[in-house]
Amino acid sequence: MALSSILSPEAVKVFSAVSSKKRLFQEIGDVAQSAYGLDPQATVEALLDRESLGPTGVGHGVALPHARMPGIDRVIGLFLMLEKPIDFGAVDRQPVDIAFSLFAPEEAGVEHLKALALVSRTLRDASLCAKLRANPDPSTLYTLLTESHSLAA
Template structure:
């Protein structure tokens, strides 16, 4: 599974201005709702339910909030680069500035885990993280993310 399989151009947003974790999760849910034609409150509730189990802030300034939703037919993602890092209750206590939301169908097992693993690999690649942090446009971020798997395979 490649990142290009999870994202559409409208799912990648640069320079997002939010001041709290809840506001960030609401922005992610709103963007996903718009792309999916689903109620953003339903998406937000699913994300918050997962966050109550433990923070999805991995450390190093990155987070992968995720949830399963009835009505989805495939795994999809929303990526946001924040203008200013914010507290996300991350494992290392450091603020987050790169966030990749993953939403999966309720019955998705292996597909959901493969997508999480793929995004986790992306977020461990320091060179790619530097490029993501250095990009200032949504289009540039999308191109970088969509080509990530192909760069590694070449």
């Protein structure tokens, strides 16, 4: 599995004015609608339901909000860069400025976990995260994300 198989260029965005986790989820819902045709309200509700089980902020400024949703046929991803980090309840208590959100079909078991592991491994690379933070252009971000994994694979 490659990041390019779950992330479309239209699903990579940079936001300058996201003030909270809930507002970030609303932005994710809007991007999910425009990039993949998902219902934005259902997307936000799925993320909030998953987040109620425990925060998906994994540390070092990175969050991996994810959920299973009806009506999708494969794992899909969205990448959001925040110009101003927000409190996310991350494990290391650091504010988040990188969010990679994944959505999987309700019945997807191992594919969802493989995608989550791939994104987690990719964003654990401190030099990649530094490059992402230094390049706030969505097309450059997409290239960095999709090429970084092909080189690492």
